[in-house]
Amino acid sequence: MAITITLGPNGQYQVNGDANQLDPNLDLVPITGATKLRRMLNETDELIVCPGVYDGLSARIALQLGFSAMYMTGAGTTASRLGMADLGLAQLHDMKTNAEMIANLDPYGPPLIADMDTGYGGPLMVAKSVQQYIQAGVAGFHIEDQVLSKRCGHLAGKKVVNREEYLMRIRAAKSTINRLHSDIVLIARTDALQQHGYEECIARLKAARDLGADVGLLEGFTSKEQARQAVQDLAPWPLLLNMVENGAGPVITTFEAKEMGFRINIFSFASLAPAYLGIKAALERLKTDGVVGTPEGLGPRKLFEVCGLSESMKIDAEAGNSAFVNGV
């Protein structure tokens, strides 16, 4: 009998397409987020939509809503962990620990793409960063050509390193991936548009692609035409679109991004901006009315439920403990 092994839901293999016919003696190994993301890229033509998440709660909400992938924003990580602006202040440790926590809330759930900024140093630091992201369970990362004291890609006054230095970062990342036999998806990002123009961006991305980068990211498109052109100029190489509403470029919806031919669409500020608005409105109300005004039904239990309360109680009971037999 021919045996077909396909990827089933929850990242588990299915044999002959039917999870119920699995041989119970077969040792099933769930696949990593990296392999899952790579397969989504290589074996489908879907647009992989990744809401930007920056902490455990925002990631839990994305998981609850069933997104097929997530994006850990560096800007959001810097804002939430350091309380600082996206100006190159978050270091490898801040980024890796945040990514590791988020990627492991559901290790066989949606793959996590994480921001790796500049790689945090020279080739040795890039190698260390890539190794740590792999070990953290990150499925894909983007690495860029801004100078080390970088800034958000949607601010003015960006500076990039020369092409050779950028390619050194890509080479260091790629050889680490190869050395560790990892499926992690390498996304080459360029921020050269402001300083050097569109043609230089395409040249940098083509060179990164030729060194083995899996996906390209041209940061800060100034028009929809330019975004569409980039997809065409680099086809069939997959491109990622970073959609920052009220950022440097036009608003492009997921429907338009798909039609243009992008393969991954991250929304860096998808959680951070609403969190700011929601928290600010609530705290203003506390100041003026003496109460936060949380809507009925939104108590601790409801919020903890988003954060895996039932699952935790089940794990505890299965271990034979009775801490939650009477509920919480």
Ligand SMILES: C[C@](O)(C(=O)O)[C@H](CC(=O)O)C(=O)O
């Ligand atoms: C994608 C990005 O690197 C991020 O940290 O989310 C930022 C987003 C932002 O600050 O607007 C970037 O585009 O540089």
